[in-house]
Amino acid sequence: MSAETQLALDCPLPIADHPQILLAHGGGGRLMHQLIERVIGPAFANPNFDTRHDGAQLILGGARLAFSTDSYVVQPLFFPGGDIGTLAVNGTVNDLAMCGARPCYLSAGFILEEGLPVETLWRVVQSMRRAADAAGVQFVTGDTKVVDRGKGDGIFINTAGIGVIQHPGKVGPAQVQVDDVLLLSGDLGRHGIAIMAEREGLAFESTIVSDCAPLADLALGLLDAGVAVHCMRDLTRGGLASALVEIAEAAGVEIALDERSIPVYEEVHGACEILGLDPLHVANEGRFVSFVAPADAERALALLRAHPLGAGAAVIGHVEARGYPLVTLRSQIGATRIVAMLSGEQLPRIC
């Protein structure tokens, strides 16, 4: 048997349903989850690699650090409320903050398509600098590659980031407890709808602006105040629903949500109805959910609401029980339904 045949046989079979990469493999939902759990995760398996968290928590040279990376392929490059550069800073800053780390340093890797106007790159780089200044981080290293015309799409950016963990407790799905209260930092769906509207040329009564923002001050404010935060997650690809299903599966818990308490702007609601989207699946770039001990929930809500980026914060549910992983939603009219991870691809290249 040739090495080639052996490799083909060893390739994990569940992937045989989809022998080729689909857009949905990057969508933050069920297919992406499978690809990571079955193809990438097993190869990279080691005690420091957790496929179910957006960043690694490490001890290195005596320091407690968080390390995270994301690539950004959003289309269009510029949209109401930001651009690919803003996103590339805030996305990685937020992943570090969700590990309970103060973001410090970023790297920038550019993949440029031949023919891109240099001025476009220059505008994006200026955005990255402004976003880095606003988030209190520095770019310290980078790389630039160019691919032939038709082999890229203007600009792709990867950022990786390092942060310092200043608080003793771990923050992650393994720390989730029964009765934890779920706090959402603001209204859902504006980033995804802003991108879709720009891409599809949809006009709404007022322009829907992305919520893209750095969450480190808001999230670390809870830890600094001594709130017992067990887990935090920013609600990017796949939205609130995919994030909570992933956490429920990683923690082995049932999460109960109350739809009436989940803030969604009326325009976003309307756009979702037109586009056939569920706001719970739409991507956000400046929203996160935190799992907080019940005794601290009221104080945590007040802390979030006192910050401009958390003014719309709300208690949206709680951890019901340990056992079968499940997310349920009590709807506006009082019925209860099961919330599923995003399946298929609704919103490709949203970040």
Place this chain on the structure above:
Amino acid sequence: MSAETQLALDCPLPIADHPQILLAHGGGGRLMHQLIERVIGPAFANPNFDTRHDGAQLILGGARLAFSTDSYVVQPLFFPGGDIGTLAVNGTVNDLAMCGARPCYLSAGFILEEGLPVETLWRVVQSMRRAADAAGVQFVTGDTKVVDRGKGDGIFINTAGIGVIQHPGKVGPAQVQVDDVLLLSGDLGRHGIAIMAEREGLAFESTIVSDCAPLADLALGLLDAGVAVHCMRDLTRGGLASALVEIAEAAGVEIALDERSIPVYEEVHGACEILGLDPLHVANEGRFVSFVAPADAERALALLRAHPLGAGAAVIGHVEARGYPLVTLRSQIGATRIVAMLSGEQLPRIC
């Protein structure tokens, strides 16, 4: 004046010669240097960002760390001696080693093109794991994005890496001294020629295999042995020539090379003649140059040669004087010429 017009006016004018990105902006030579120095560098300027070094040296939470990133866009994905996965590990491991750091942790960011066979991804990921094991590093965090068919090229990979700096002295262009001896760790040009041969379907008498390899043990071996290493640089895009011109400019020194002492395999020489390439400009992925105090040069050479990856090491020149930055080469026949950075694009998408 609109914000748009203001931006256009502020865009640095030297770029007006090339208002659009060319493949050469990613080639490791003069145009890439200009793009980074004029567009990206000024925006990201801060005391920790050095555009002239492949990684950042940082102090964080009391630890001395190196941090580096590279994106990999090589075509073809598989070539004699490695693949894009091997490259994505060794390239970043080597950048960390060149900062005098022991590589520890890597991130992986994948940008996949819709339609890519999952098995191809799987083979690449297996390579990454083997290369990580061989280099003694762990993948600890990652990200996967998918772009539409025709907007990518199979697989692009970004890796970022963190290493620990264990030795007190700084290693970089600013530390270069007059009379420093230049040691090259082995023969030049095999990676670039292996890729070109594969891409163009050229057949040579024997297959030229990429030199792609992790250099941390070899490079850190010098530091561990107490050799006064002032600067190290791996010789990737742009080759030995571009690396040395960049160091000469950053350090403000004249470097003198002796062509007779620079090892190049006969097949590589022949291929370079056919393809019209200068071996000094061809990319390597397992070769580095070190600037060493003269008193330590002989010992350093012996240390390099004692390691399998440094068996072909040689003394290739020295730092002649401080002042006007220049690299000169005394040729086989005794004439002296000036060595220039790669200009234009000879070998696109070599890494």
